[in-house]
Amino acid sequence: MAWKQRRSGKPPLEAAWAYHRPMVWLIGLTIAVSLLAGGSCAAASVPHLKSPVVKIDTGSTAWMMASTALVMFMIPGLALFYAGMVRKKNVLATMMHSYSALVLVILQWILFGYMLGFGTDHGGLIGWNPADILLIGVNPHHAVSQSGHYIPETVFCMFQAMFAMITPAVIAGSIVERMKFSSFLLFVLLWTTFVYDPLVHWVWGGGWLNQLHVADFAGGTVVEIASGVGGLMLSLLIGRRNGYPNQVLQPSSLALTLLGAGILWFGWYGFNAGSAGAADGLAGIAFINTTVAAAAAGFAWNMAEYVHHQRMSTLGLASGIVAGLVAITPACGFVAIWASPIIGILAGVVCYLAVQVKAKLGYDDSLDAFGVHGVGGFLGMLLTGIFAVAAVNGVRGMLQGNIHQFLIQLLAAVSTVAFVAIGTLAIGWIVKVTIGLRVPEVVEVEGLDLGIHGETGWDIGALPESAIVSPAES
Amino acid sequence: MAWKQRRSGKPPLEAAWAYHRPMVWLIGLTIAVSLLAGGSCAAASVPHLKSPVVKIDTGSTAWMMASTALVMFMIPGLALFYAGMVRKKNVLATMMHSYSALVLVILQWILFGYMLGFGTDHGGLIGWNPADILLIGVNPHHAVSQSGHYIPETVFCMFQAMFAMITPAVIAGSIVERMKFSSFLLFVLLWTTFVYDPLVHWVWGGGWLNQLHVADFAGGTVVEIASGVGGLMLSLLIGRRNGYPNQVLQPSSLALTLLGAGILWFGWYGFNAGSAGAADGLAGIAFINTTVAAAAAGFAWNMAEYVHHQRMSTLGLASGIVAGLVAITPACGFVAIWASPIIGILAGVVCYLAVQVKAKLGYDDSLDAFGVHGVGGFLGMLLTGIFAVAAVNGVRGMLQGNIHQFLIQLLAAVSTVAFVAIGTLAIGWIVKVTIGLRVPEVVEVEGLDLGIHGETGWDIGALPESAIVSPAES
Amino acid sequence: MAWKQRRSGKPPLEAAWAYHRPMVWLIGLTIAVSLLAGGSCAAASVPHLKSPVVKIDTGSTAWMMASTALVMFMIPGLALFYAGMVRKKNVLATMMHSYSALVLVILQWILFGYMLGFGTDHGGLIGWNPADILLIGVNPHHAVSQSGHYIPETVFCMFQAMFAMITPAVIAGSIVERMKFSSFLLFVLLWTTFVYDPLVHWVWGGGWLNQLHVADFAGGTVVEIASGVGGLMLSLLIGRRNGYPNQVLQPSSLALTLLGAGILWFGWYGFNAGSAGAADGLAGIAFINTTVAAAAAGFAWNMAEYVHHQRMSTLGLASGIVAGLVAITPACGFVAIWASPIIGILAGVVCYLAVQVKAKLGYDDSLDAFGVHGVGGFLGMLLTGIFAVAAVNGVRGMLQGNIHQFLIQLLAAVSTVAFVAIGTLAIGWIVKVTIGLRVPEVVEVEGLDLGIHGETGWDIGALPESAIVSPAES
C-alpha cells in the first residue's frame, strides 16, 4: 500500500525559522542551511495550504506509535530467533547484528535515508530533497495521512525507519558465525542507502512501481524479498562456515529461538496492521489475516516435517510461523479472511521445501533468510495478485478476473530480485576487496563473541566466575 | 461482561457477492457455499440495517488491536513461565504446548469456533450460524460495540480468538513432562470445540449465564476456572510424572519463569483492560484494578511463604502475581479500586494454601494450573459477587445488598466446574483409549525434547558443538 | 512537563456515596472515613464543576494505557539487563529487586504515594489530601488532561505509579550481589515515600520546581538523577562486593542483558512518548527524539570503546542505548529532531567516561546506576536547557537566547542531587543501624539466590536434576 504523504498544519515561515534558527546558529553554516531549510519549507508547504488546519486523529496516532514500537521490538525478537540457532560461541555477535542494524540505520534514516525514500520523486527512481537532511524539513506539526486519518509525520517517519532497519537485520541471518563486524556495519550502511532506499521509493515513495499500483501492503518486496535475496547473495560472496555442511552446527538454544519467534509474531502486528496507517477497518483485516496466516503456516510446516521424517519440531513450528508472517506481509491488506489460511499453508510448505533445497545445493545461507524471507516474500507477492479482492482495499486480483494485477506483482517481485541481487553483489564485492568480509579462521574457531567483541554470551554452567578472571589493568 | 455484537456498515448484497465470489470460484462448491454465504449475509444484516453507517472509533480500535496483540504475547510469556519450571530435558516440549495451542486454536476459531461461541444463540447453549464457517459472514467492514464505541468485527473476533487459545495453553501446565504431543493436539482440538466454545457462548455469547447477567469481566469462568479444572482432570487421567513426588524435579530456569511472569502481567493488560472493548473509563478502572491486585497478591504470596518457612522466593512472587491477575480477571471491570488489594491479598494467600494441598493429596498437577487458575478463578468469581459496585459498571454486589448477584456468580462458577470437569474427563478418556495420553517411559526418562521433537533446548555449557554431531544424511 | 490535573465528570455526591459505601460498611470505620471521603469529594469537585461533562479522548486513552503497560514492561527488561551482568549465583536475587520494587511501590502508591505526589499542594513541597488514601477520592469517572485531550484519572494514576516503581528498581543496580532482601524492601518503602514522592511533587505535582517551570519532560530529575544518585549513595553505605575490584566478576549472560536493553528501549516509548499525556504531535516528537538519541548514544559508546581499546562490545552498545534513553528523557518533548543525535552522542561519550571514573575511584556502583542514570540524567537536564525550542513545546532554551531556562534546569538538577543524596544517606543509614544492609559473607560467597531465596537461577548444563535433589519433607 503506497503511503501518500500530505503535509499540513504547516506553520508560517517565521515559525519555521524560529524552529530552525538554533541549529543554524549552532553549526555555523548559517546561510547555506537557512536558505535550504527556509526555501524548501516554503516550497513544500504550498500544495498543502489547501488544508492548513488538519486535526490529528489520536486513535490512529496511538496505533501508529504502538506499531512503530512493536516493529522496533522485533529487533530483540529477531536477535533471539537467530542467536538461538547459532553455536554458543557466536551468540552475542549474532545478536549484535540485529542491534547494530537498528542503531546504524536509524541514524542513516534521519540523516538522508528518509529523504531518499520519501522525498520529492525524481524520475520514479529516487527521492531527493536536500532540505530534509537531518529531517530539517520535518516540522513536528506536520501531519500525513493514507486513508483520511491524519497522524504526525514524525510518527510516519519513525514507522518507516523501523522497516528500513529490520531489513538488513534479517540479511544477517545468512552470514552469521563468520562475518567481520566492521564489514557488516559498512555493508549495512551502503546497502540501506543504495538498495533499500531506492526500493522503498519505488514501491511506497511514489516511484515507478508505486505508479504502476503494485499491491504490497507491508513490504513483501521492500523488506522480505530484499532481505532474502540480499542474504543469499552475501552468503555466496562470503562462503560457507568452517565445517559446513560436513559438521552440523548445534544450535545453542532453541528455547530462545522460540521466544524470539513469539516476539516476532507480536511485533509483526505493528508491521502489518500498522501498515494501514490508521486504526481502522483495514488495520483490522490486516490484523486478522496476519494472525491466521501465521497459524496456518506454522501448522503446515510441522505437517511437512511430519510427512518428511515423522517429527514435529519446535524449530519447525517457529520457522513456519515466520514463513507465514512473511508471505502474508504483502497480502494482508488486500485479501479476504478466507484467503489467509491458504496463503499460510502454501507458505509453510513451500518455504519448508525451499530450505531443503539449500542442503542439496550446498550454499550456506546459514539461518535461511533466503529460504524463508526471499521465497516467502516472492510467494506472498504472487498470491496477493491472485487473491486480492476489491471489497477489502479496492484491488482486484486474478480470482476476480484481473490478470493485470498479477502481472504487476510478478514484475515487482522479479524487478526486486534483480535489483537487489545486483546491488548486493556490487556492495558486497566492494566491501570484500576493501576491508574484507570474513574473520580470520582462528576467530571463527574460537568464536566471534570472544574474537571480535571480547565477551562471552553465557557463563551459567561452568566454573566459579571469580576464579576464571583477574583484572588485566587497574 | 457480555459482548453485544452489532454488525453494521453492511455493504449491499452485491458487494458481499463480489467479496465472496473468488473463494466460491476457487473451491468449486459454487452453489452450496454461495447460497449459504449470500443468504446468511442478507439475513444477518437485517437487524442492523437500522444503523447502516457506523463510525469506527479509532481510539478504541487502537486499544483493542493493542490488547489482542498483548494477549497473543502472553503465549511466549506462558511458555517461559512454564518452561522455566520443568527440567531442562523438557523445556522445548513445554514451550511447544503453548505455541501449538495458539496455532491450532486460531485455525479452529476461524473455521467454526467463533461461530460456536458468538453465532446466533440456540437455546442459550451454543451459537450456530453455518454462514460464518471460515468467517465468511464476517465482512471486513462490520463493526461491533459493547459500550457505544465501535470497533471492526475482525478485531473483536481476534480478541476473542486469543482468549480461546490461551485457555488450553494454560491447561498444559498440569500435564507437562509426560504427555504425548499428538494427544495434546487432539485433546486441544476437542476440548476447545466441546468445552471452551459452549462455555464462552454461555457467558459472553448470549447463552444462559449471559442471560442471567453473570458478572465475569474478562474470563474468571471461561478462561480461569476452565483451564484450572481442565488441567486438574487431565492430570488425574494421565497420572503422575515418573519420580513424583519422591524425587523433586529441579526447575531448569527460574530466571525465565520470572521473565515469563513479567510478560504475563504485561499481556494481562490486554486481557483485562481490553475486555472493556473500548479505550474508555471502564478500561481505565480495569487497568488499575489489574495492576493493584497483581501487586497485592505477589506480596501476599511472599508473606505466606515467609510465615510458612521464612523465605520469600522469586517463584513465590511470580506465582502470587499470576494468582492475583487470575482472581481480578472476572472482577476488574466491576469493583472499586479499594477492593482490588483485598482481592489480591486473598488470592495470594488462598492460592498458596491450595498449592500446599496438592502435596498432601499427592496428585501431580505439575505446574499448578488448578491451584492457581482454578482456585484463583473461582475465588475471583465469588469476590466479584461481593465487591461489585454499581458506580463502576452498573452491577451491585453483596456489599451493596445484592445477594442475588452473589448467587449468580456462585452458580456460574459451580456450573463451570461441573461442565468442564465432565467434558474434560470425557474428552481425555476418549484420547486415552484411542491414541493414548502418555509417552513411553523411556521417552519420559530421556526427556520429551529429544524423544518427541528430536531437539535439545539448551546447549550452552557443554562440549564443543561441532564435535557432538555429524550430519546423518546428505 | 508538568501534569495539570483537571478532575471532571464528577458524579454528584450521592453517587460518590454509593460508590464508597460498601467499603465504609466493610472496614467499620464508618463515620471517620465517610466524612473524609464525602467531604473531600465534595471539596475536590468544586473547582471542576466548570467542566462537568468532559469527553474522554479514546485515542489518547489508548495510548496512555499502552504507555503505562510499556513502562511496567520495563521491569522484566531491567531485571534481565541487570541479571545478565551479575554472576550466575545472584541472578534471581537481582531480578527480584526489580519485581519486588514493582509490587511494593504499586501498593504504596495507591495507599498514599499518589496523594503525596499529586495531592493538593502544600507550600510547594508535598501533596496532601487525606481523602485520597487508597485512592478513595479517585472516582473512576474522573478525567485529567495535560493538553486538551482527556484521559481517565485511573490511567494517569497508574502511568505515574510506574514511574514511581521503576526508580528504586534502577537504584538496585548499585547494590546487587550483597544487599539483604528485607533491607531492600524497607529501603524502597522509605525511599519512595520520603524521597521520590516529594520529588515528583516538586517537579510535576505543582511543587516549587514545577512553579519555576522546570523543563523535565519524562523524568530527568525525578527518575534518572534520583535513581543514579540514590544508587551511588547506597553503594557507598553498603560497601564493595567481596573481591571487588581485585577479582573481576564475570557476567552470567550478556545475551540476556542485550535482550533486557531491547525491552527497555521498547518500554521507553511508553515512558517518553507517554509523557505527552496524549496521542498527539507532541507524543510524536518525543517518540522520534527518543529513537534517535538511543541510536546515537549506542553508536557513540561503541565508538568511545573503539578509541579506548579497539573493541566494540555488545554490552557497550546496550549501555550506550540506555545512556541515550536516559539523557533524552527530560529533553524529548522540548527539543527539535536535529538536537537528539547531538544529545545522544554526548550521552554515549560522557557516560562511557563516567563509568571509567568509577574504576579509578574504587567505589562499587556495581552496574553503574550512577554512571549511566545519574550522569546521563544530569546531562540531559542541562542539554534540555540548551536545546529547547519554542516551536516544539513552548519552552525556549539557551540556543534561543533564554539563559534563564538553563539556570532553572541547573537549579533543578543540583537540587535533586542534593535532596536525593541527603535523603538516601539518611534512609540508608537508618536501615543500616536497624536491620543492617548487607548479607553475611557466607551468603555472599554462596550466592544470594540460594542464601536468601533458597532457589537456583539456572540448572541447564549440569547433572541430571532428579539426582541432585530429594524432597526434604512430605
Place this chain on the structure above:
Amino acid sequence: MKLIVAIIQPFRLEAVKQALTAVEVFRLTVSDVQGYGRQKGHTEYFRGQAMHVNLIRKVRLEIAVNEAFVQPTIEAIKSGARSGHGGKGQVGDGKIFVISLDNIIRISDGTEGSDAI
C-alpha cells in the same frame, strides 16, 4: 586405597547413590561427561536436516575407598546402574575403572592415607 571411577547412565545416579549408602559408602564426587561406546546415539533435526549425535550424556563417579570397600562398592554400582527390567543390564549402562591411589589427603585437617577417605 583405590579410586573407583564409574561412567553410568544419568538417570541411574539416584539408584547408585542409594546402593552405595547401603554399603556405607558415603562420599563421592560426580561430574557431567559424554560417552561414546557401543550404544548408538540419537538423531536431531534442524529445519529438516537430520544430524546424528553420537556422544551421549553420562555421569562420571569418582569414589576413593579402602581395599575392604572395593568389592562392595563395585557391586553396589553394578546393582544400581543396571537399567533393564528386573536388574538386567543394557548396552550403555557404563563401565567401572579401578585405579590405585598412592595417597589421600583430607584438606581440612591434613589427615593422610586410609584415614582420610
Place this chain on the structure above:
Amino acid sequence: MKLIVAIIQPFRLEAVKQALTAVEVFRLTVSDVQGYGRQKGHTEYFRGQAMHVNLIRKVRLEIAVNEAFVQPTIEAIKSGARSGHGGKGQVGDGKIFVISLDNIIRISDGTEGSDAI
C-alpha cells in the same frame, strides 16, 4: 610422575592457584564437579515444597607433577583451599588424591616423560 587430583571449594580456586604459582606449579586442568560428603547440602523451595539438595558444587583440579613437586603441590593446595578463619580448615574443604603416572606426552612436540610435565 604423579597426577594430583584435588576436589576443592569453588571459591577457593583463586587462592589455590596463587599458592601453586608460589611453588612454581604453573600448569593445571580444572573442571566442574559436584560432591557428596560429610558436608550437609542445602534446602531449596518450590512453591512451598522444601527439597533437599545434597550434592554440592566443587571444583576438581588435575595437576601432573614430577616427584620433587608432589609435596610442595599438596602443601600449596592445602594452604589455599582451607576456608575457615585464620587458615583453619572446615568440613567440605575437600580431598587430594595422588595417582602414579606411567607416562606423560606433550602433544605439540611429542616430548615424553618428566620433561613433558
Place this chain on the structure above:
Amino acid sequence: MKLIVAIIQPFRLEAVKQALTAVEVFRLTVSDVQGYGRQKGHTEYFRGQAMHVNLIRKVRLEIAVNEAFVQPTIEAIKSGARSGHGGKGQVGDGKIFVISLDNIIRISDGTEGSDAI
C-alpha cells in the same frame, strides 16, 4: 590395561575421534574442562574494564585400552590433536597422561578385566 587421559583443544575433538576410529579405538568418555598452561588466555571487557581470563576451554578424553592399544591410541591422539598447519603442533595443543588400571568392569553384563574394555 591403561587409562589414557588426554587434554586437547575443543575444536580438535572431531579429528581425534576420527584418528581413534582409524586405529579401532571405538570407546571413549569426554568432558569439559578448563586449562591453565603455557598458552596465554584472552582479554574480555566489561564496560571498558579489561579483564584477563587465564583459564582456557579444553576437552578431556578418557580412554581405557589394553596394552597393545596404548601406543596406537597415543599416536592417534597426537595426530588428531595438533592444530598447526601441516600437522605441526602449537602451544596449547595439550597433554596425554597414561595411568595403570587395576581392573575394568562392564556394568551391563559384569565382564571384568581386558575383555571389558
